[in-house]
Amino acid sequence: MNTLSMPHDALFKLFLMDVDIAREFLQIHLPSSLQQQFDFNTLALAPGAFVEADLSQHYCDIVYSIRVLKGQGAAYILLEHESAVGKLTPFKLWRYQSAIMKQHLNQGDTLLPAVFPIIFYRGTTAYRGPLSLLDCFRDKPLAQEMFVLIKPIQLIDLSAIADDILMTHKRCAVLKLAQKYIHSLDLQQLAPKIFELFERYPLSIEKRKGLLYYLAKEGRGLDEHFVQSMISIAPNYQEDIMSAAQYLIEEGRQKGLQEGQQKGERQMALTIAENMLKSGAALNFIKQVTQLSDEKIATLKLKQLSH
Numbered sequence: 001m002n003t004l005s006m007p008h009d010a011l012f013k014l015f016l017m018d019v020d021i022a023r024e025f026l027q028i029h030l031p032s033s034l035q036q037q038f039d040f041n042t043l044a045l046a047p048g049a050f051v052e053a054d055l056s057q058h059y060c061d062i063v064y065s066i067r068v069l070k071g072q073g074a075a076y077i078l079l080e081h082e083s084a085v086g087k088l089t090p091f092k093l094w095r096y097q098s099a100i101m102k103q104h105l106n107q108g109d110t111l112l113p114a115v116f117p118i119i120f121y122r123g124t125t126a127y128r129g130p131l132s133l134l135d136c137f138r139d140k141p142l143a144q145e146m147f148v149l150i151k152p153i154q155l156i157d158l159s160a161i162a163d164d165i166l167m168t169h170k171r172c173a174v175l176k177l178a179q180k181y182i183h184s185l186d187l188q189q190l191a192p193k194i195f196e197l198f199e200r201y202p203l204s205i206e207k208r209k210g211l212l213y214y215l216a217k218e219g220r221g222l223d224e225h226f227v228q229s230m231i232s233i234a235p236n237y238q239e240d241i242m243s244a245a246q247y248l249i250e251e252g253r254q255k256g257l258q259e260g261q262q263k264g265e266r267q268m269a270l271t272i273a274e275n276m277l278k279s280g281a282a283l284n285f286i287k288q289v290t291q292l293s294d295e296k297i298a299t300l301k302l303k304q305l306s307h
Helices: 008-016 019-029 089-106 140-146 170-181 187-200 205-218 226-233 235-259 262-278 283-290 294-306
Strands: 038-046 049-051 057-059 062-068 074-082 115-121 154-157
Touching (some): 008 019, 008 074, 019 038, 019 062, 074 089, 170 187, 170 205, 187 205, 187 226, 262 283, 262 294, 283 294
Parallel strands (some): 115 154
Antiparallel strands (some): 038 062
C-alpha cells in the first residue's frame, strides 16, 4: 500500500485486511453467542466488490468468509467503515448483503448464506442514525408485514468506548485510538498512548509507518513540528518517524511541483531541520530526513547558536 495516500478508510483497511488482526477485532466485538457458532481458524478475506445489473460497480469496505461449525457451511461478515451518519445506511448495507449472497450462489451453492453486517463508526459525534432496515421505510407497519426488519445492525461507535477499554483491544487498539481522536487531540496528547500500544501489541513495520503517516497527514497541527515531537516522545522509533517525515516532505515536493510552489516544500524541510536541531538530533539524521545539504544544516545550527 502506498502510504503517501493514507485517508481514514485506507488506514482502516491496512489493519483490518490483516486476517490475524481481524480475528482479534471480531473476537472483541461479536456477541459470544455468535462467536460460538464460528470456526475462527477459517476466517478469510472475501471479495468486497460487485457489479449491479446496470453495470455500476460498488465496493463494500471489507468482507470476511468464515465456516459455521454446526451447519458446515459458510457465513460472511461485512465490515463497513463510516465517518458520518447516513439516513439510509441499513439499506446500503442490505444491498451489499444481497450482493454477497448472490456471489455465494454463483459459486455453486443452492441456499443463501448468513451475512452479518457491522458498522465501524469513527465520527466526531455519537452515532444517531438508524441501525434497522425497518427504520428506513416511510410506512413502517406495512414494511413490517412483509419483512423481518427489526434486528439492528451491530454498531462499533468509537466515541462511546472508553479509552481504557480501547487500550485493551490488542493490535486493533492503536487504529481505534488514532481514528477516535485524529481531529480532536494534538500530537503531544495522542502520541504517548500510540507508542505505548506499539510496545504492548507489536505491529509490522508497514502498519507502524502507515499509522504515523496518518497521524502526521490527517491530524491537527502536526506538520512542521511532527518530527521534533515524535522523536522526543519515542526515540526508539526514530526510523519509523523518519519515514513518515520523508513522506510528508515528498508529498509537499509533489504538491509544490504541481502548483509551481517549490518554495513551500523547501520551507517545510527548513522548519523540520530547525526543530530537529532544537531537540538535539544528530546532523546526519537531520540530513537524511530533510535532504538538506551539510552547508545549509550548518548554517541553521550557527543561526540557532547566535541566538
